[in-house]
Amino acid sequence: MSELYIRVAEDESEEPMEIPSEDDGTILLSSVAAQFPGACGLRYRNPESQCMRGVRLVEGVLHAPENDWGNLVYVVNYPKDNKRKMEEIDAASAVKVKRGFQKTSDLIVLGLPWKTSEQDLKDYFTTFGEVIMVQVKRDLKTGNSKGFGFVRFTEYETQTKVIAQRHMIDGRWCDCKLPNSKASPDEPMRSRKIFVGRCTEDMTTDELRQYFMQYGEVTDVFIPKPFRAFAFVTFADDQVAQALCGEDLIIKGISVHISNAEPKHNNIHQLFPNFPGGSASLAAMFDRSQYQFPSSHV
DNA sequence: GTTGAGCGTT
Numbered sequence: 384m385s386e387l388y389i390r391v392a393e394d395e396s397e398e399p400m401e402i403p404s405e406d407d408g409t410i411l412l413s414s415v416a417a418q419f420p421g422a423c424g425l426r427y428r429n430p431e432s433q434c435m436r437g438v439r440l441v442e443g444v445l446h447a448p449e450n451d452w453g454n455l456v457y458v459v460n461y462p463k464d465n466k467r468k469m470e471e472i473d474a475a476s477a478v479k480v481k482r483g484f485q486k487t488s489d490l491i492v493l494g495l496p497w498k499t500s501e502q503d504l505k506d507y508f509t510t511f512g513e514v515i516m517v518q519v520k521r522d523l524k525t526g527n528s529k530g531f532g533f534v535r536f537t538e539y540e541t542q543t544k545v546i547a548q549r550h551m552i553d554g555r556w557c558d559c560k561l562p563n564s565k566a567s568p569d570e571p572m573r574s575r576k577i578f579v580g581r582c583t584e585d586m587t588t589d590e591l592r593q594y595f596m597q598y599g600e601v602t603d604v605f606i607p608k609p610f611r612a613f614a615f616v617t618f619a620d621d622q623v624a625q626a627l628c629g630e631d632l633i634i635k636g637i638s639v640h641i642s643n644a645e646p647k648h649n650n651i652h653q654l655f656p657n658f659p660g661g662s663a664s665l666a667a668m669f670d671r672s673q674y675q676f677p678s679s680h681v
Numbered sequence: 682g683t684t685g686a687g688c689g690t691t
Contacts, residue, residue, distance in 0.1 A: 491688055520689065530685065563688050580691055612690045
């Protein structure tokens with residue numbers, strides 16, 4: 384690989400900026416995003432066809448076309464073909480999210496037959512409108528259904544229609560309701576860090592970063608180990624973080640819940656049930672640290 | 682291997 388830097392611009396007419404490559408000749412998307420916050424990929428004009436071509440992106444790594452970046456100027460892609468600058472994206476998404484304009488929610492489906500699968504659910508609810516998420520809650524050991532699940536529709540009208548009636552699913556009457564978990568609008572802290580609940584173990588920090596980049600510049604992603612089904616994502620802008628609080632977002636087909644990173648009840652015993660020296664010393668330590676634990680994630 | 686109101690491994 385001959386070039387250490389490749390030229391990247393926000394637009395073909397703009398002045399390019401040089402972005403460093405990795406030792407293996409790839410470019411990290413995060414390197415691009417460091418200069419172009421919100422970037423989700425690169426494209427370039429193919430000299431032969433004169434068409435724009437996308438650069439291969441695999442798990443946050445951009446690969447040179449034909450194994451050679453050449454002397455081309457690469458153009459930054461933004462999510463949803465959105466060519467606006469990041470400030471506008473931040474403002475727009477923050478406003479849209481806050482306004483809550485007929486946004487759909489996850490619906491809980493109560494009374495499911497034990498045998499009903501997610502495919503069954505999807506098949507059934509698709510008759511009302513486009514479905515973007517279904518889940519059947521199961522016992523993790525046995526895999527048996529707990530008899531309830533969740534569904535999310537694309538259209539708000541579909542959701543309204545579905546809530547309004549009872550549903551005969553695989554021979555049982557079921558109800559769809561707004562879940563209790565989102566009955567009360569959430570807490571008002573203004574942090575740049577959000578709590579991402581209901582994560583699954585296969586969600587990587589990279590994937591979370593990729594996902595949340597669409598809302599604004601992400602400065603940190605933290606997944607506690609061992610796996611505890613939640614993560615923390617920190618944005619550069621607290622407005623973006625706050626706008627997302629209370630949302631249910633769908634990542635890899637799973638509905639995750641966003642809330643403020645500062646817990647309502649700081650139950651440290653939940654985090655460290657067997658802390659040596661007892662809870663008092665731990666509480667004192669926690670207070671002193673002002674939540675600087677883990678240290679790099681305030 | 683059961684069951685039938687509920688609320689999603691913080």
